[in-house]
Amino acid sequence: MRHPLRLLASFSPASTQSGPLETPIGIECARPPRLPWLVDATAESFEQELPAPIPVLVDFWAPWCGPCKWVSPAIAEQARARAGQIKVVKLDIDTAPEIASRYSVQGIPTLMLARDGKEVDRLVGAPQKSQLESWLEGQLAV
Numbered sequence: 001m002r003h004p005l006r007l008l009a010s011f012s013p014a015s016t017q018s019g020p021l022e023t024p025i026g027i028e029c030a031r032p033p034r035l036p037w038l039v040d041a042t043a044e045s046f047e048q049e050l051p052a053p054i055p056v057l058v059d060f061w062a063p064w065c066g067p068c069k070w071v072s073p074a075i076a077e078q079a080r081a082r083a084g085q086i087k088v089v090k091l092d093i094d095t096a097p098e099i100a101s102r103y104s105v106q107g108i109p110t111l112m113l114a115r116d117g118k119e120v121d122r123l124v125g126a127p128q129k130s131q132l133e134s135w136l137e138g139q140l141a142v
Contacts, residue, residue, distance in 0.1 A: 055087070062108055063094065065108050075132070106124075121139055123135055
């Protein structure tokens with residue numbers, strides 16, 4: 001979705017006579033570019049996102065899950081801080097229950113680390129930022 005950006009002209013000869021002049025200048029702000037290291041997967045795209053030349057951290061979450069919302073900023077921060085070292089794939093289990101079942105996700109948030117498309121470790125629950133960083137450090141050192 002694109003959102004138009006409207007700027008106010010704060011000074012013009014007309015504004016001194018009748019107040020500020022609002023001028024739409026036709027600039028549109030596009031959505032931020034898709035970041036290849038932070039992906040929102042769907043049931044249809046998940047299998048294509050999992051294989052990668054770098055480790056993949058899958059975040060199994062749901063929009064109604066409070067702990068998922070709490071840990072999400074820390075996960076996004078790790079994706080940005082470790083760009084090129086790790087890829088984060090977020091999967092809403094409400095829209096992909098068959099995938100959650102296939103990976104035996106029984107509680108959320110569940111963070112699964114995969115290498116070459118295969119699970120190597122998982123973390124269930126909402127870890128604190130320091131715990132998440134420590135877990136990823138250990139996993140990426142392997």
